[in-house]
Amino acid sequence: MAQEQKQPRKSQETDEPADAAPAGQEAVAERKEQLDEDIDAILGEIDDVLETNAEDFVKSFIQKGGE
Amino acid sequence: MSVRRIMGTETEFGISVQGQPHANPMVASTRLVNAYASSTLKARRARWDFEEESPLRDARGFDMAREVADPTQLTDEDLGLANVILTNGARLYVDHAHPEYSTPECTNPLDIVKWDKAGELIALDACRFASVPTDADIVLYKNNTDNKGASYGSHENYLMRRSTPFGDIVRHLTPFFVSRQVITGAGRVGIGQDGRGDGFQLTSRADFFEVEVGLETTLKRPIINTRDEPHADPEKYRRLHVIIGDANLAEISTYLKVGTTSLVLAMIEDRYLTADLSVRQPVMSLRAVSHDPTLGHLLEIDGRTLTAVQLQWEYFHQATAYVAERYGVDVDVQTKDVLARWESVLTRLERDPMECATELDWVAKLKLLNSYRDRDGLEWNDAKLHLIDLQYSDLRPEKGLYNRLVKLGQIKRLLDDESVIAAMHDPPEDTRAYFRGRCLDKYSDSIAAASWDSVIFDLPGYESLQRVPTIDPMRGSKAHVGPLLDRSPTALALFEALTR
Numbered sequence: 329m330a331q332e333q334k335q336p337r338k339s340q341e342t343d344e345p346a347d348a349a350p351a352g353q354e355a356v357a358e359r360k361e362q363l364d365e366d367i368d369a370i371l372g373e374i375d376d377v378l379e380t381n382a383e384d385f386v387k388s389f390i391q392k393g394g395e
Numbered sequence: 396m397s398v399r400r401i402m403g404t405e406t407e408f409g410i411s412v413q414g415q416p417h418a419n420p421m422v423a424s425t426r427l428v429n430a431y432a433s434s435t436l437k438a439r440r441a442r443w444d445f446e447e448e449s450p451l452r453d454a455r456g457f458d459m460a461r462e463v464a465d466p467t468q469l470t471d472e473d474l475g476l477a478n479v480i481l482t483n484g485a486r487l488y489v490d491h492a493h494p495e496y497s498t499p500e501c502t503n504p505l506d507i508v509k510w511d512k513a514g515e516l517i518a519l520d521a522c523r524f525a526s527v528p529t530d531a532d533i534v535l536y537k538n539n540t541d542n543k544g545a546s547y548g549s550h551e552n553y554l555m556r557r558s559t560p561f562g563d564i565v566r567h568l569t570p571f572f573v574s575r576q577v578i579t580g581a582g583r584v585g586i587g588q589d590g591r592g593d594g595f596q597l598t599s600r601a602d603f604f605e606v607e608v609g610l611e612t613t614l615k616r617p618i619i620n621t622r623d624e625p626h627a628d629p630e631k632y633r634r635l636h637v638i639i640g641d642a643n644l645a646e647i648s649t650y651l652k653v654g655t656t657s658l659v660l661a662m663i664e665d666r667y668l669t670a671d672l673s674v675r676q677p678v679m680s681l682r683a684v685s686h687d688p689t690l691g692h693l694l695e696i697d698g699r700t701l702t703a704v705q706l707q708w709e710y711f712h713q714a715t716a717y718v719a720e721r722y723g724v725d726v727d728v729q730t731k732d733v734l735a736r737w738e739s740v741l742t743r744l745e746r747d748p749m750e751c752a753t754e755l756d757w758v759a760k761l762k763l764l765n766s767y768r769d770r771d772g773l774e775w776n777d778a779k780l781h782l783i784d785l786q787y788s789d790l791r792p793e794k795g796l797y798n799r800l801v802k803l804g805q806i807k808r809l810l811d812d813e814s815v816i817a818a819m820h821d822p823p824e825d826t827r828a829y830f831r832g833r834c835l836d837k838y839s840d841s842i843a844a845a846s847w848d849s850v851i852f853d854l855p856g857y858e859s860l861q862r863v864p865t866i867d868p869m870r871g872s873k874a875h876v877g878p879l880l881d882r883s884p885t886a887l888a889l890f891e892a893l894t895r
Contacts, residue, residue: 367766368770370766370800370803370805371766371767371770373799373803374763374783374796374799377786377793377794377796377799378779378782378783378786379782379786379794382777382778382779382781382782383778385782385785386542386778386781386782386785387416388411388416389409389411389416389536389541389542389785390416390417390541390543390545391409391410391420391492391493391540391541391543391545391547392420392491392492392493392545392547393491393492393545393546393547393613394407394490394491394492394493394495394545394546394547394548394613395407395490395491395546395547395548395550395612395613395638
Protein backbone atom coordinates (compact mmCIF):
# COMPACT_ATOMS: atom_id res chain seq x y z
CA MET A 329 0.00 0.00 0.00
CA ALA A 330 1.28 3.44 -0.81
CA GLN A 331 2.30 5.48 2.13
CA GLU A 332 -0.30 7.48 3.85
CA GLN A 333 -0.46 11.07 2.95
CA LYS A 334 -0.40 13.36 5.90
CA GLN A 335 -3.60 15.31 6.00
CA PRO A 336 -3.59 18.69 7.60
CA ARG A 337 -5.82 18.07 10.56
CA LYS A 338 -8.90 20.18 10.86
CA SER A 339 -8.92 21.66 14.27
CA GLN A 340 -12.13 23.67 14.16
CA GLU A 341 -14.81 21.17 14.92
CA THR A 342 -13.96 17.58 15.23
CA ASP A 343 -10.76 17.48 17.16
CA GLU A 344 -11.02 18.26 20.78
CA PRO A 345 -7.78 19.55 22.24
CA ALA A 346 -6.07 16.83 24.24
CA ASP A 347 -6.75 17.22 27.91
CA ALA A 348 -4.25 19.44 29.59
CA ALA A 349 -2.20 17.71 32.23
CA PRO A 350 -4.28 17.64 35.39
CA ALA A 351 -3.13 20.25 37.82
CA GLY A 352 -3.81 17.95 40.74
CA GLN A 353 -6.68 16.03 42.21
CA GLU A 354 -8.54 19.15 43.18
CA ALA A 355 -8.77 20.44 39.66
CA VAL A 356 -10.00 17.05 38.47
CA ALA A 357 -12.68 16.93 41.14
CA GLU A 358 -13.69 20.47 40.35
CA ARG A 359 -13.96 19.69 36.68
CA LYS A 360 -16.03 16.60 37.37
CA GLU A 361 -18.36 18.63 39.53
CA GLN A 362 -18.72 21.19 36.77
CA LEU A 363 -19.38 18.41 34.27
CA ASP A 364 -22.07 16.88 36.50
CA GLU A 365 -23.71 20.26 36.84
CA ASP A 366 -23.66 20.70 33.07
CA ILE A 367 -25.27 17.30 32.56
CA ASP A 368 -27.90 18.07 35.20
CA ALA A 369 -28.71 21.31 33.45
CA ILE A 370 -29.07 19.54 30.10
CA LEU A 371 -31.28 16.82 31.56
CA GLY A 372 -33.36 19.53 33.20
CA GLU A 373 -33.96 21.12 29.79
CA ILE A 374 -34.80 17.76 28.23
CA ASP A 375 -37.16 16.90 31.13
CA ASP A 376 -39.14 20.00 30.25
CA VAL A 377 -39.91 18.87 26.71
CA LEU A 378 -40.28 15.10 27.15
CA GLU A 379 -43.78 13.85 26.43
CA THR A 380 -45.67 12.96 29.56
CA ASN A 381 -46.73 9.38 30.18
CA ALA A 382 -43.87 7.72 28.34
CA GLU A 383 -45.47 4.30 28.28
CA ASP A 384 -48.70 5.37 26.56
CA PHE A 385 -46.86 7.65 24.19
CA VAL A 386 -44.45 4.96 23.05
CA LYS A 387 -47.25 2.40 22.77
CA SER A 388 -49.34 4.65 20.55
CA PHE A 389 -46.55 5.19 18.00
CA ILE A 390 -47.63 2.61 15.44
CA GLN A 391 -46.36 2.65 11.87
CA LYS A 392 -46.88 0.67 8.74
CA GLY A 393 -43.81 -0.62 6.90
CA GLY A 394 -42.57 1.42 3.99
CA GLU A 395 -39.96 1.60 1.21
CA MET B 396 -13.27 10.10 -8.85
CA SER B 397 -13.37 11.48 -5.34
CA VAL B 398 -16.22 12.05 -2.90
CA ARG B 399 -17.90 13.89 -5.76
CA ARG B 400 -20.50 12.17 -7.90
CA ILE B 401 -24.21 12.47 -8.65
CA MET B 402 -26.12 11.38 -5.59
CA GLY B 403 -29.29 11.89 -3.62
CA THR B 404 -31.13 10.67 -0.55
CA GLU B 405 -34.72 9.62 0.16
CA THR B 406 -36.36 9.87 3.57
CA GLU B 407 -39.60 8.22 4.62
CA PHE B 408 -40.83 9.95 7.73
CA GLY B 409 -42.62 8.25 10.58
CA ILE B 410 -46.05 9.86 10.89
CA SER B 411 -48.35 10.19 13.84
CA VAL B 412 -51.67 11.92 14.28
CA GLN B 413 -51.65 13.13 17.84
CA GLY B 414 -54.06 11.27 20.05
CA GLN B 415 -55.17 8.97 17.21
CA PRO B 416 -52.77 6.01 17.04
CA HIS B 417 -54.98 4.23 14.52
CA ALA B 418 -55.50 7.14 12.14
CA ASN B 419 -55.02 6.13 8.51
CA PRO B 420 -51.39 7.07 7.70
CA MET B 421 -52.06 7.34 3.96
CA VAL B 422 -54.78 9.90 4.57
CA ALA B 423 -52.56 11.84 6.98
CA SER B 424 -49.56 11.69 4.61
CA THR B 425 -51.68 12.85 1.70
CA ARG B 426 -53.08 15.68 3.79
CA LEU B 427 -49.53 16.81 4.54
CA VAL B 428 -48.22 16.72 1.01
CA ASN B 429 -51.30 18.44 -0.37
CA ALA B 430 -51.15 21.10 2.32
CA TYR B 431 -47.53 21.83 1.48
CA ALA B 432 -48.26 21.93 -2.24
CA SER B 433 -51.23 24.25 -2.00
CA SER B 434 -49.50 26.57 0.44
CA THR B 435 -46.21 26.96 -1.39
CA LEU B 436 -46.53 26.10 -5.05
CA LYS B 437 -47.88 28.52 -7.54
CA ALA B 438 -51.13 28.20 -9.48
CA ARG B 439 -50.60 24.94 -11.28
CA ARG B 440 -49.21 21.83 -9.65
CA ALA B 441 -47.02 19.73 -11.89
CA ARG B 442 -47.61 16.02 -11.54
CA TRP B 443 -44.90 13.40 -11.40
CA ASP B 444 -44.05 11.82 -14.75
CA PHE B 445 -43.77 8.05 -14.34
CA GLU B 446 -42.78 7.25 -17.91
CA GLU B 447 -39.17 6.37 -17.13
CA GLU B 448 -39.73 4.48 -13.89
CA SER B 449 -38.88 0.79 -13.77
CA PRO B 450 -38.79 -0.37 -10.17
CA LEU B 451 -38.52 -4.03 -11.15
CA ARG B 452 -35.33 -3.55 -13.15
CA ASP B 453 -32.62 -5.60 -11.51
CA ALA B 454 -28.98 -4.49 -11.59
CA ARG B 455 -27.99 -8.06 -12.31
CA GLY B 456 -29.55 -7.71 -15.74
CA PHE B 457 -33.15 -8.90 -15.72
CA ASP B 458 -36.63 -7.63 -14.92
CA MET B 459 -38.87 -9.12 -12.29
CA ALA B 460 -42.27 -10.12 -13.66
CA ARG B 461 -44.96 -7.74 -12.46
CA GLU B 462 -47.26 -10.58 -11.51
CA VAL B 463 -44.75 -12.08 -9.06
CA ALA B 464 -43.87 -8.75 -7.54
CA ASP B 465 -45.25 -7.83 -4.15
CA PRO B 466 -47.77 -4.99 -4.56
CA THR B 467 -45.51 -2.79 -2.43
CA GLN B 468 -42.83 -3.01 -5.11
CA LEU B 469 -44.97 -1.40 -7.78
CA THR B 470 -43.99 2.16 -7.01
CA ASP B 471 -44.63 3.36 -10.54
CA GLU B 472 -48.38 2.94 -10.34
CA ASP B 473 -49.87 6.27 -9.64
CA LEU B 474 -52.35 5.44 -6.91
CA GLY B 475 -53.66 8.94 -6.86
CA LEU B 476 -51.48 9.66 -3.87
CA ALA B 477 -50.06 13.14 -3.57
CA ASN B 478 -46.82 13.65 -5.42
CA VAL B 479 -45.24 17.03 -6.11
CA ILE B 480 -42.03 18.48 -7.39
CA LEU B 481 -40.57 21.43 -5.57
CA THR B 482 -38.69 24.48 -6.77
CA ASN B 483 -35.53 23.17 -5.08
CA GLY B 484 -35.66 20.22 -7.47
CA ALA B 485 -36.79 17.76 -4.79
CA ARG B 486 -39.81 15.47 -4.76
CA LEU B 487 -42.33 15.34 -1.92
CA TYR B 488 -44.84 12.53 -2.07
CA VAL B 489 -46.70 9.75 -0.34
CA ASP B 490 -45.00 6.39 -0.49
CA HIS B 491 -47.11 3.59 0.93
CA ALA B 492 -47.99 4.87 4.38
CA HIS B 493 -45.37 7.60 4.82
CA PRO B 494 -44.61 11.04 3.50
CA GLU B 495 -41.33 10.87 1.64
CA TYR B 496 -38.83 13.50 0.57
CA SER B 497 -36.21 12.88 -2.10
CA THR B 498 -33.42 15.41 -2.38
CA PRO B 499 -32.56 16.90 -5.75
CA GLU B 500 -29.48 15.49 -7.47
CA CYS B 501 -26.34 16.80 -5.76
CA THR B 502 -22.67 16.47 -6.63
CA ASN B 503 -21.03 16.39 -3.20
CA PRO B 504 -21.59 15.29 0.42
CA LEU B 505 -22.06 18.76 1.87
CA ASP B 506 -24.82 19.53 -0.63
CA ILE B 507 -26.49 16.25 0.33
CA VAL B 508 -26.47 17.36 3.95
CA LYS B 509 -27.91 20.74 2.96
CA TRP B 510 -30.79 19.44 0.84
CA ASP B 511 -31.43 16.56 3.22
CA LYS B 512 -31.77 19.01 6.13
CA ALA B 513 -33.91 21.27 3.93
CA GLY B 514 -36.22 18.27 3.57
CA GLU B 515 -36.69 18.19 7.34
CA LEU B 516 -37.76 21.84 7.30
CA ILE B 517 -40.08 21.23 4.35
CA ALA B 518 -41.67 18.29 6.17
CA LEU B 519 -42.03 20.43 9.25
CA ASP B 520 -43.68 23.20 7.23
CA ALA B 521 -46.01 20.61 5.72
CA CYS B 522 -47.13 19.67 9.25
CA ARG B 523 -47.79 23.32 10.05
CA PHE B 524 -49.73 23.94 6.83
CA ALA B 525 -51.77 20.80 7.42
CA SER B 526 -52.70 21.70 10.95
CA VAL B 527 -56.18 23.11 11.19
CA PRO B 528 -58.03 23.95 14.39
CA THR B 529 -60.64 21.26 13.77
CA ASP B 530 -58.23 18.41 13.24
CA ALA B 531 -55.51 16.75 15.33
CA ASP B 532 -51.90 17.79 14.73
CA ILE B 533 -49.66 15.60 12.62
CA VAL B 534 -46.14 15.00 13.91
CA LEU B 535 -43.29 13.59 11.85
CA TYR B 536 -40.30 11.58 12.99
CA LYS B 537 -37.08 11.11 11.06
CA ASN B 538 -36.50 7.54 12.19
CA ASN B 539 -36.80 4.06 10.76
CA THR B 540 -38.93 1.92 13.01
CA ASP B 541 -41.89 2.01 15.36
CA ASN B 542 -40.15 -0.61 17.54
CA LYS B 543 -43.14 -2.89 17.01
CA GLY B 544 -41.92 -4.68 13.90
CA ALA B 545 -42.41 -2.08 11.16
CA SER B 546 -39.50 -0.41 9.38
CA TYR B 547 -39.38 2.30 6.74
CA GLY B 548 -36.40 3.49 4.85
CA SER B 549 -33.92 6.21 4.30
CA HIS B 550 -32.12 5.47 1.09
CA GLU B 551 -29.02 6.75 -0.60
CA ASN B 552 -28.52 6.83 -4.35
CA TYR B 553 -25.19 6.96 -6.11
CA LEU B 554 -24.71 7.19 -9.86
CA MET B 555 -22.05 4.72 -10.95
CA ARG B 556 -20.37 3.64 -14.13
CA ARG B 557 -22.33 0.90 -15.86
CA SER B 558 -19.06 -0.81 -16.79
CA THR B 559 -18.29 -1.71 -13.17
CA PRO B 560 -19.17 -5.39 -12.67
CA PHE B 561 -21.96 -5.73 -10.13
CA GLY B 562 -20.07 -8.59 -8.47
CA ASP B 563 -17.26 -6.16 -7.58
CA ILE B 564 -19.76 -3.85 -5.93
CA VAL B 565 -21.20 -6.69 -3.87
CA ARG B 566 -17.76 -8.00 -2.88
CA HIS B 567 -16.25 -4.70 -1.75
CA LEU B 568 -19.30 -2.88 -0.49
CA THR B 569 -20.76 -5.59 1.76
CA PRO B 570 -17.91 -5.47 4.34
CA PHE B 571 -18.01 -1.68 4.16
CA PHE B 572 -21.73 -1.65 4.97
CA VAL B 573 -21.30 -4.17 7.79
CA SER B 574 -18.71 -1.88 9.41
CA ARG B 575 -19.83 1.68 8.56
CA GLN B 576 -22.60 1.41 11.16
CA VAL B 577 -20.09 2.57 13.77
CA ILE B 578 -20.25 5.98 12.06
CA THR B 579 -23.66 6.06 10.42
CA GLY B 580 -25.92 4.47 13.04
CA ALA B 581 -28.80 6.54 14.38
CA GLY B 582 -28.91 4.47 17.58
CA ARG B 583 -31.87 2.47 18.80
CA VAL B 584 -33.31 1.33 22.13
CA GLY B 585 -34.44 -2.28 21.80
CA ILE B 586 -33.14 -5.41 20.09
CA GLY B 587 -34.93 -7.40 17.39
CA GLN B 588 -37.45 -6.23 14.80
CA ASP B 589 -40.11 -5.62 17.44
CA GLY B 590 -37.58 -4.02 19.79
CA ARG B 591 -38.57 -6.28 22.68
CA GLY B 592 -35.03 -7.32 23.53
CA ASP B 593 -33.48 -5.07 26.14
CA GLY B 594 -30.51 -2.96 25.23
CA PHE B 595 -29.13 -0.28 22.96
CA GLN B 596 -27.81 -0.85 19.46
CA LEU B 597 -25.93 1.27 16.93
CA THR B 598 -28.50 1.25 14.15
CA SER B 599 -32.23 1.26 13.74
CA ARG B 600 -32.10 -0.88 10.61
CA ALA B 601 -29.70 -3.79 11.18
CA ASP B 602 -32.34 -6.13 12.60
CA PHE B 603 -34.49 -5.71 9.49
CA PHE B 604 -31.91 -7.05 7.04
CA GLU B 605 -32.22 -10.69 6.14
CA VAL B 606 -30.33 -11.43 2.93
CA GLU B 607 -27.07 -10.39 1.27
CA VAL B 608 -28.23 -9.33 -2.20
CA GLY B 609 -31.67 -8.75 -3.67
CA LEU B 610 -34.23 -6.52 -5.33
CA GLU B 611 -36.73 -6.20 -2.50
CA THR B 612 -36.90 -3.24 -0.17
CA THR B 613 -40.05 -4.04 1.79
CA LEU B 614 -39.49 -7.69 2.65
CA LYS B 615 -36.40 -9.87 2.94
CA ARG B 616 -34.34 -6.70 2.87
CA PRO B 617 -30.88 -7.16 1.34
CA ILE B 618 -27.57 -5.56 2.40
CA ILE B 619 -26.95 -4.80 -1.28
CA ASN B 620 -30.08 -3.75 -3.15
CA THR B 621 -30.12 -4.46 -6.85
CA ARG B 622 -32.80 -2.01 -7.97
CA ASP B 623 -31.44 -0.43 -11.10
CA GLU B 624 -33.16 2.64 -12.48
CA PRO B 625 -30.38 5.03 -13.40
CA HIS B 626 -32.65 7.96 -14.36
CA ALA B 627 -29.78 8.63 -16.74
CA ASP B 628 -28.31 6.98 -19.84
CA PRO B 629 -28.51 3.27 -18.91
CA GLU B 630 -25.68 2.42 -21.28
CA LYS B 631 -23.31 4.57 -19.26
CA TYR B 632 -24.70 4.50 -15.76
CA ARG B 633 -26.34 2.48 -13.08
CA ARG B 634 -27.87 3.91 -9.93
CA LEU B 635 -26.74 2.16 -6.81
CA HIS B 636 -29.75 2.20 -4.51
CA VAL B 637 -28.52 1.82 -0.94
CA ILE B 638 -31.25 0.86 1.50
CA ILE B 639 -29.19 -0.13 4.52
CA GLY B 640 -28.61 3.31 6.01
CA ASP B 641 -30.30 4.90 8.99
CA ALA B 642 -32.14 8.20 8.93
CA ASN B 643 -29.55 10.57 10.34
CA LEU B 644 -30.24 13.89 11.96
CA ALA B 645 -26.65 14.77 12.83
CA GLU B 646 -25.10 16.60 9.90
CA ILE B 647 -21.68 15.04 10.39
CA SER B 648 -23.22 11.53 10.37
CA THR B 649 -24.90 12.19 7.02
CA TYR B 650 -21.80 13.89 5.63
CA LEU B 651 -19.53 10.98 6.52
CA LYS B 652 -22.14 8.42 5.43
CA VAL B 653 -22.31 9.65 1.85
CA GLY B 654 -18.73 10.96 1.70
CA THR B 655 -17.05 7.71 2.71
CA THR B 656 -19.46 5.59 0.65
CA SER B 657 -18.83 7.69 -2.45
CA LEU B 658 -15.07 7.32 -1.97
CA VAL B 659 -15.34 3.55 -1.62
CA LEU B 660 -17.45 3.42 -4.78
CA ALA B 661 -14.78 5.43 -6.61
CA MET B 662 -12.18 2.85 -5.61
CA ILE B 663 -14.46 0.03 -6.78
CA GLU B 664 -15.04 1.76 -10.12
CA ASP B 665 -11.31 2.25 -10.60
CA ARG B 666 -10.62 -1.36 -9.60
CA TYR B 667 -8.35 -0.06 -6.88
CA LEU B 668 -9.53 -2.40 -4.15
CA THR B 669 -7.87 -5.77 -4.45
CA ALA B 670 -7.76 -7.15 -0.91
CA ASP B 671 -10.62 -9.46 -0.07
CA LEU B 672 -12.26 -8.14 3.08
CA SER B 673 -15.29 -10.43 2.86
CA VAL B 674 -16.88 -10.87 6.25
CA ARG B 675 -18.04 -14.34 7.24
CA GLN B 676 -21.83 -14.43 7.59
CA PRO B 677 -22.46 -10.79 6.69
CA VAL B 678 -26.12 -10.67 7.78
CA MET B 679 -25.40 -12.12 11.23
CA SER B 680 -22.30 -9.95 11.50
CA LEU B 681 -24.24 -6.82 10.59
CA ARG B 682 -26.51 -7.40 13.56
CA ALA B 683 -23.72 -8.43 15.92
CA VAL B 684 -21.85 -5.18 15.20
CA SER B 685 -25.01 -3.18 15.74
CA HIS B 686 -25.75 -4.95 19.02
CA ASP B 687 -22.40 -4.08 20.59
CA PRO B 688 -22.09 -0.36 21.40
CA THR B 689 -18.68 -1.00 23.02
CA LEU B 690 -17.55 -1.67 19.42
CA GLY B 691 -15.77 -4.81 20.56
CA HIS B 692 -17.46 -7.38 18.32
CA LEU B 693 -14.91 -9.31 16.28
CA LEU B 694 -15.61 -9.98 12.61
CA GLU B 695 -14.07 -12.95 10.84
CA ILE B 696 -12.30 -11.84 7.70
CA ASP B 697 -10.15 -14.17 5.67
CA GLY B 698 -8.59 -15.92 8.69
CA ARG B 699 -8.22 -12.67 10.65
CA THR B 700 -10.45 -11.13 13.27
CA LEU B 701 -11.12 -7.40 13.15
CA THR B 702 -13.49 -5.07 14.93
CA ALA B 703 -15.80 -2.98 12.76
CA VAL B 704 -13.63 0.07 13.49
CA GLN B 705 -10.52 -1.82 12.39
CA LEU B 706 -12.32 -2.87 9.21
CA GLN B 707 -13.19 0.78 8.60
CA TRP B 708 -9.48 1.60 9.05
CA GLU B 709 -8.69 -0.82 6.22
CA TYR B 710 -11.00 1.12 3.90
CA PHE B 711 -9.69 4.42 5.22
CA HIS B 712 -6.04 3.53 4.53
CA GLN B 713 -6.91 2.34 1.03
CA ALA B 714 -8.88 5.52 0.39
CA THR B 715 -6.04 7.72 1.65
CA ALA B 716 -3.56 5.97 -0.60
CA TYR B 717 -5.99 6.09 -3.54
CA VAL B 718 -6.60 9.81 -3.18
CA ALA B 719 -2.87 10.52 -2.75
CA GLU B 720 -2.06 8.52 -5.89
CA ARG B 721 -4.82 10.01 -8.03
CA TYR B 722 -4.79 13.61 -6.90
CA GLY B 723 -1.75 14.31 -4.75
CA VAL B 724 -1.86 17.92 -3.63
CA ASP B 725 -4.64 18.74 -6.10
CA VAL B 726 -7.23 16.89 -4.04
CA ASP B 727 -10.50 18.81 -3.73
CA VAL B 728 -11.44 20.38 -0.42
CA GLN B 729 -14.31 18.04 0.45
CA THR B 730 -12.44 14.85 -0.32
CA LYS B 731 -9.64 16.07 1.94
CA ASP B 732 -12.13 17.04 4.62
CA VAL B 733 -14.00 13.72 4.47
CA LEU B 734 -10.71 11.83 4.89
CA ALA B 735 -9.63 14.02 7.81
CA ARG B 736 -12.94 13.65 9.61
CA TRP B 737 -13.10 9.93 8.88
CA GLU B 738 -9.66 9.48 10.43
CA SER B 739 -10.50 11.65 13.41
CA VAL B 740 -13.78 9.85 14.12
CA LEU B 741 -12.22 6.37 13.83
CA THR B 742 -9.37 7.38 16.15
CA ARG B 743 -11.76 8.57 18.80
CA LEU B 744 -14.25 5.70 18.39
CA GLU B 745 -11.37 3.35 19.05
CA ARG B 746 -10.29 5.26 22.17
CA ASP B 747 -13.70 5.98 23.62
CA PRO B 748 -16.85 6.25 21.47
CA MET B 749 -18.22 8.91 23.83
CA GLU B 750 -15.64 11.31 22.37
CA CYS B 751 -17.87 11.43 19.27
CA ALA B 752 -21.01 12.46 21.16
CA THR B 753 -21.10 15.89 19.54
CA GLU B 754 -20.89 14.50 16.01
CA LEU B 755 -22.55 11.12 15.55
CA ASP B 756 -26.22 10.35 16.13
CA TRP B 757 -25.83 7.03 17.90
CA VAL B 758 -23.25 8.36 20.32
CA ALA B 759 -25.20 11.54 21.06
CA LYS B 760 -28.30 9.46 21.72
CA LEU B 761 -26.46 6.91 23.87
CA LYS B 762 -24.84 9.64 25.93
CA LEU B 763 -28.24 11.18 26.65
CA LEU B 764 -29.76 7.78 27.47
CA ASN B 765 -26.87 6.91 29.79
CA SER B 766 -27.23 10.22 31.59
CA TYR B 767 -30.88 9.37 32.25
CA ARG B 768 -30.00 5.85 33.36
CA ASP B 769 -27.43 7.24 35.78
CA ARG B 770 -29.66 9.93 37.18
CA ASP B 771 -32.91 8.00 37.40
CA GLY B 772 -31.61 4.43 37.74
CA LEU B 773 -33.47 3.23 34.64
CA GLU B 774 -33.19 -0.22 33.05
CA TRP B 775 -33.10 -0.57 29.27
CA ASN B 776 -36.71 -1.75 29.19
CA ASP B 777 -37.94 1.47 30.79
CA ALA B 778 -40.53 3.27 28.67
CA LYS B 779 -38.78 6.57 29.31
CA LEU B 780 -35.67 5.40 27.45
CA HIS B 781 -37.84 4.24 24.54
CA LEU B 782 -39.50 7.65 24.57
CA ILE B 783 -36.13 9.43 24.44
CA ASP B 784 -35.15 7.27 21.46
CA LEU B 785 -38.39 8.15 19.65
CA GLN B 786 -38.44 11.80 20.56
CA TYR B 787 -34.82 12.28 19.45
CA SER B 788 -36.19 12.14 15.90
CA ASP B 789 -39.29 14.36 16.38
CA LEU B 790 -38.81 17.04 13.72
CA ARG B 791 -40.24 19.88 15.78
CA PRO B 792 -37.57 22.25 17.05
CA GLU B 793 -39.28 22.67 20.41
CA LYS B 794 -39.91 18.96 21.03
CA GLY B 795 -37.31 17.02 19.05
CA LEU B 796 -34.42 16.01 21.29
CA TYR B 797 -31.85 16.16 18.49
CA ASN B 798 -32.90 19.74 17.89
CA ARG B 799 -32.84 20.49 21.61
CA LEU B 800 -29.31 19.08 21.90
CA VAL B 801 -28.18 21.29 19.02
CA LYS B 802 -29.71 24.31 20.76
CA LEU B 803 -27.94 23.36 23.98
CA GLY B 804 -24.62 23.26 22.14
CA GLN B 805 -24.29 19.49 22.52
CA ILE B 806 -24.17 18.64 18.80
CA LYS B 807 -22.01 20.28 16.15
CA ARG B 808 -23.26 21.33 12.76
CA LEU B 809 -21.69 21.84 9.35
CA LEU B 810 -24.21 24.35 8.01
CA ASP B 811 -25.93 27.47 9.23
CA ASP B 812 -29.71 27.92 9.31
CA GLU B 813 -29.71 30.45 6.45
CA SER B 814 -28.18 28.08 3.91
CA VAL B 815 -30.57 25.26 4.84
CA ILE B 816 -33.58 27.59 4.64
CA ALA B 817 -32.43 28.80 1.23
CA ALA B 818 -32.19 25.16 0.08
CA MET B 819 -35.90 24.70 0.80
CA HIS B 820 -36.53 26.86 -2.26
CA ASP B 821 -33.35 26.93 -4.32
CA PRO B 822 -32.02 23.97 -6.31
CA PRO B 823 -28.37 22.92 -6.43
CA GLU B 824 -26.70 24.89 -9.21
CA ASP B 825 -24.51 22.16 -10.65
CA THR B 826 -26.95 19.46 -11.76
CA ARG B 827 -30.12 19.14 -13.86
CA ALA B 828 -32.08 19.83 -10.66
CA TYR B 829 -31.29 23.46 -11.42
CA PHE B 830 -33.23 23.34 -14.69
CA ARG B 831 -36.16 21.49 -13.10
CA GLY B 832 -36.33 23.77 -10.09
CA ARG B 833 -35.97 27.02 -11.98
CA CYS B 834 -38.61 25.94 -14.53
CA LEU B 835 -41.06 25.13 -11.72
CA ASP B 836 -40.35 28.43 -10.09
CA LYS B 837 -40.54 30.58 -13.18
CA TYR B 838 -43.02 28.84 -15.49
CA SER B 839 -45.23 26.86 -13.10
CA ASP B 840 -48.36 27.63 -15.14
CA SER B 841 -46.90 25.93 -18.19
CA ILE B 842 -45.52 22.77 -16.62
CA ALA B 843 -47.77 19.73 -16.75
CA ALA B 844 -45.41 17.24 -15.18
CA ALA B 845 -41.79 16.59 -14.36
CA SER B 846 -39.55 13.84 -13.09
CA TRP B 847 -35.84 13.22 -12.57
CA ASP B 848 -35.26 12.96 -16.29
CA SER B 849 -37.87 15.19 -17.88
CA VAL B 850 -39.82 18.40 -17.70
CA ILE B 851 -43.12 18.35 -19.59
CA PHE B 852 -44.51 21.62 -20.88
CA ASP B 853 -48.06 22.54 -21.79
CA LEU B 854 -47.55 25.36 -24.28
CA PRO B 855 -49.86 27.69 -26.16
CA GLY B 856 -49.99 26.80 -29.84
CA TYR B 857 -48.97 23.16 -29.26
CA GLU B 858 -51.70 20.53 -29.27
CA SER B 859 -49.73 17.93 -27.38
CA LEU B 860 -47.57 18.23 -24.29
CA GLN B 861 -43.91 18.82 -25.02
CA ARG B 862 -41.39 16.71 -23.15
CA VAL B 863 -37.90 18.08 -22.57
CA PRO B 864 -35.71 15.16 -21.57
CA THR B 865 -33.02 15.75 -18.96
CA ILE B 866 -31.30 12.42 -19.23
CA ASP B 867 -27.83 13.71 -18.34
CA PRO B 868 -27.74 14.64 -14.64
CA MET B 869 -24.79 16.98 -15.17
CA ARG B 870 -26.53 19.05 -17.85
CA GLY B 871 -29.12 21.67 -17.07
CA SER B 872 -26.83 23.27 -14.50
CA LYS B 873 -26.69 27.00 -13.89
CA ALA B 874 -23.60 27.30 -16.05
CA HIS B 875 -25.42 25.45 -18.80
CA VAL B 876 -28.92 26.96 -18.82
CA GLY B 877 -28.83 29.83 -16.30
CA PRO B 878 -28.50 32.63 -18.87
CA LEU B 879 -31.13 31.02 -21.12
CA LEU B 880 -33.62 30.81 -18.24
CA ASP B 881 -32.83 34.40 -17.26
CA ARG B 882 -33.61 35.75 -20.70
CA SER B 883 -36.68 33.61 -21.45
CA PRO B 884 -39.74 35.45 -20.14
CA THR B 885 -42.12 32.58 -20.89
CA ALA B 886 -42.00 28.79 -21.07
CA LEU B 887 -42.76 29.08 -24.77
CA ALA B 888 -39.73 31.29 -25.34
CA LEU B 889 -37.59 28.86 -23.37
CA PHE B 890 -38.90 25.84 -25.26
CA GLU B 891 -38.39 27.47 -28.64
CA ALA B 892 -34.88 28.49 -27.73
CA LEU B 893 -34.11 24.94 -26.58
CA THR B 894 -35.51 23.28 -29.70
CA ARG B 895 -34.47 25.83 -32.28
